[in-house]
Amino acid sequence: MHAVRAARQPLRLALATPLRASVARAASVPAVRGLATPTSKVGANVSDAPVAEAEQAELPGFKLAPAKSTAMTGRPIYLDMQATTPMDPRVLDKMMPLFTEMYGNPHSRTHAYGWEAEGLVEEAREHVANLIGAGPKDVVFTSGATESNNMIVKGIANFHKGKKKHIITTQTEHKCVLDSCRFLQTQGFEVTYLPVGPTGLISLEDLKAALRPDTSLVSIMAVNNEIGVIQPLAEISQVLKDYAKENKVTKALFHTDAAQAVGKIPIDVEAMGIDAMSISGHKIYGPKGVGAAYVRRRPRVRLEPLIHGGGQERGLRSGTVPAPIVVGLGEAARLCSQEMSADHAHISKLSQRLIDGITKDVEHVVRNGDPKHGYPGCVNLSFAYVEGESLLMALKDVALSSGSACTSASLEPSYVLRALGASDDMAHSSLRFGIGRFTTEAEIDMVVNRIVQVVTKLRDMSPLWEMVQEGIDLNSVKWSDH
Numbered sequence: 001m002h003a004v005r006a007a008r009q010p011l012r013l014a015l016a017t018p019l020r021a022s023v024a025r026a027a028s029v030p031a032v033r034g035l036a037t038p039t040s041k042v043g044a045n046v047s048d049a050p051v052a053e054a055e056q057a058e059l060p061g062f063k064l065a066p067a068k069s070t071a072m073t074g075r076p077i078y079l080d081m082q083a084t085t086p087m088d089p090r091v092l093d094k095m096m097p098l099f100t101e102m103y104g105n106p107h108s109r110t111h112a113y114g115w116e117a118e119g120l121v122e123e124a125r126e127h128v129a130n131l132i133g134a135g136p137k138d139v140v141f142t143s144g145a146t147e148s149n150n151m152i153v154k155g156i157a158n159f160h161k162g163k164k165k166h167i168i169t170t171q172t173e174h175k176c177v178l179d180s181c182r183f184l185q186t187q188g189f190e191v192t193y194l195p196v197g198p199t200g201l202i203s204l205e206d207l208k209a210a211l212r213p214d215t216s217l218v219s220i221m222a223v224n225n226e227i228g229v230i231q232p233l234a235e236i237s238q239v240l241k242d243y244a245k246e247n248k249v250t251k252a253l254f255h256t257d258a259a260q261a262v263g264k265i266p267i268d269v270e271a272m273g274i275d276a277m278s279i280s281g282h283k284i285y286g287p288k289g290v291g292a293a294y295v296r297r298r299p300r301v302r303l304e305p306l307i308h309g310g311g312q313e314r315g316l317r318s319g320t321v322p323a324p325i326v327v328g329l330g331e332a333a334r335l336c337s338q339e340m341s342a343d344h345a346h347i348s349k350l351s352q353r354l355i356d357g358i359t360k361d362v363e364h365v366v367r368n369g370d371p372k373h374g375y376p377g378c379v380n381l382s383f384a385y386v387e388g389e390s391l392l393m394a395l396k397d398v399a400l401s402s403g404s405a406c407t408s409a410s411l412e413p414s415y416v417l418r419a420l421g422a423s424d425d426m427a428h429s430s431l432r433f434g435i436g437r438f439t440t441e442a443e444i445d446m447v448v449n450r451i452v453q454v455v456t457k458l459r460d461m462s463p464l465w466e467m468v469q470e471g472i473d474l475n476s477v478k479w480s481d482h
Contacts, residue, residue, distance in 0.1 A: 076399040077443045081434030082225050082260060082378055083401060087328070088285040088437070094331040095287065098324035106323050107312060117323045124330020128292050131333040132258075132277065133268035137297055140313045141326050144291035145259035146176040147306075148278035149219075151293055151317065152255050153180040155303030156217045156276070157189055164216035170194045170202055171419040173221050174257055181219075194220075196419050199370035200229035204239055211243045215252040222261035222277075226416040226432060227369030228378025230265065231256075237273025253301060259283050259291075263336030264344070264375055269294055275301050281325065285437060286332030290325040293317075343437050344376070350435050350444050351376035357448035362455050364468075368417055368430060379433040382417075385465040386458050388428035394454045398447050401432040 078086070098120065106121045108114025122136065129136045142148045157167055169181055171193045181191045192210045194202050202220065211218075218240060223230050237254050244251035255276040261267055262277075263284035269277060277294040281287055295301050295316060309318030336343075359365050364384035383391065392402050413427030422430075433447070459465040 076397050077447055079398060079400045079433050079435065079439070079443070079447060081436035081439075082228075082283075082432060083434065084282045084288065085285045085436050086438060087282075087287060088332060088335055090335060091286055091328045091331045095324045095328040098327055102323075104323075106321050107310070120327050121321055121323050124327045124333075127330040127334040127337070128279065131267070131337050132262060132279075132294060133270050134294050135297070137314075138269075138294055140293045140295055140316050141321055141329075142291045142293050142317055143289055145174075145257060145278040145280035145283075146291075147317075148280075148291050148293035149174065149176045149257055150180050151306050152276045152278065152295070152303065153177060153217065153219055154184065155305060155316075156253055156255070156301070157184050158304040159302045160216040161189070164214045166190045166192070166212050166215045168192045168194065168207065168210050168215060168218045168252070170196060170220055172196050172200060172224055172226075172416045173219065174225060174259070177219055177221070177257055198421050199373070200224055200227050200368075200416075200420055201370060201373060202231060202236075204232070204235055207236065208239050208243060211240070211252065213247060213249045217253050217255060219255040219257070222256045222258040222267070223265065223375050223378070224369070224416065225260050225378075226414060227380045227420070228260075228375040229369045230261070230373050230375060232373075233272045233274065241273065260375070260378070263333065263340065264377065266340070269296070276303075281329040281332060284329075284332045284336050287325040287328040290322065290329045292329065339437075346437070347435050347439070348376040350439055350441065351379055353441065354379060354433060354435070354444050354448060355381075357445070358451050361452045366422075366426060368420060368422065377435045379435070380417075380430055381433070382422065382426040382430040383455050384426065384429065385462055385468060386429045386455055387462070388430070390458055391429060391431070391454065394458065395431075395450060398450055400434065402428075402430065 098117070102113070102116050102120065104111070104113025104115075104117040106114060106117040108117075121141075125136045125139050125141070128134075128139050142151065153167070157165075165188060167181060167184065167189060169177060169191065178193075181189075181193075185191055194206050194210060196202055207218070218236070220231050220233075220236055222233060233256060240252050240254055243249075253275040254273060255278075256274055257278045258267060259278060259280040260283060262279050267274075267277075274294070275296045279292040279294070281290040281292075293316070295303065295314075303316070305316045305318070307318050310320075312318050312321060355367070358381065362383070366382045366384070368380040368382060369378075388402060413422070413424045414430065417427040417430060418424075431451075435444075
């Protein structure tokens with residue numbers, strides 16, 4: 001387990017003089033990672049805080065103070081890792097010099113500043129490639145998974161539209177994939193939206209039945225962002241190969257939105273037969289505003305770019321590569337490669353602790369998704385006989401997501417849970433718990449206690465719960481309309 005997780009109460013350092021010289025003086029002292037809060041106009045940085053002499057340390061230029069806990073700051077406990085993850089301090093460490101010293105344009109080929117930045121960008125490209133089992137030249141940097149999904153889905157469809165105008169995806173994809181497909185439908189493409197079973201998994205037989213000679217693309221998410229179900233990527237790829245061989249047609253290209261999978265579960269694009277893939281930086285403890293698209297070069301995946309310009313990134317994504325955040329993405333990918341097994345063990349343990357703690361004291365709880373084929377860091381639970389909006393309002397001290405998507409006119413249940421066959425009531429009362437690298441046991445225990453308290457209180461106020469306690473079958477009740 002790395003030093004960052006081991007030190008749950010790092011020291012915060014207030015920076016008063018240049019950081020580098022002061023840290024150098026403390027190089028011999030065992031350290032933990034902490035965020036330096038500036039006391040002047042000097043920018044914040046991440047540095048190594050001495051542990052052994054924390055009580056009486058007098059490092060020149062530093063003012064030492066214990067980090068404030070969640071309870072002290074009054075901020076909610078963060079359990080929404082599918083929305084975004086906190087940046088790993090080591091990622092910020094890696095990025096900082098590119099803001100202040102190594103600020104060259106990575107496309108400037110005439111001087112050392114450009115060469116230096118280009119070298120760091122290419123190193124980051126290698127780290128991302130290594131994480132997914134690809135070659136560095138297969139990795140294209142983008143602004144995030146939404147752009148990658150748009151670029152790949154629309155780009156492949158448009159390139160092959162002369163002969164192939166059929167696309168296959170699922171009903172539970174991320175909105176950016178679904179909306180890209182709906183846009184393509186307005187352009188004359190046909191799209192098949194595969195249903196999913198009660199656990200969120202697709203049927204390979206349904207996929208095989210949907211394939212056509214003019215299918216250009218199959219886009220299926222690796223790990224669902226609401227319920228954490230993991231689709232059988234290698235098996236899906238094999239279905240596409242078998243269909244092409246049996247029918248003597250060109251194989252449909254296979255794209256997967258892996259924003260919730262990369263860095264959390266093993267992904268090997270070669271072994272899994274993936275032709276194109278989308279990656280997000282801020283889902284793997286990296287910076288926001290950066291992502292990547294894996295676009296296979298051999299055999300070559302052809303697509304029309306969305307952005308035209310200077311021809312950067314193989315001509316697929318023109319524009320100056322933002323070196324600082326790209327380097328941050330690369331470092332985040334490197335850390336995920338290094339610590340994936342430790343992270344998975346840590347998260348699995350906390351996930352089971354959360355589920356056991358809640359279900360021990362709260363009955364009529366349904367887990368949405370497939371526990372056997374799911375990512376443990378995404379736990380989606382529905383609480384029967386609880387009004388969803390009241391549940392969220394009572395849990396303001398915990399940052400998590402509901403299964404409901406708010407619109408301006410109404411509160412609609414999650415389309416993902418609806419696709420699983422969940423009733424509107426159960427979809428409304430669902431909560432998604434996102435557990436990550438920096439989540440602690442103490443936080444999980446506090447959340448369990450809050451959930452038990454809130455659900456118990458809300459049920460005590462519910463007439464439906466009272467009827468259930470009296471043994472009344474609610475399905476047998478004839479409700480009158482008003």
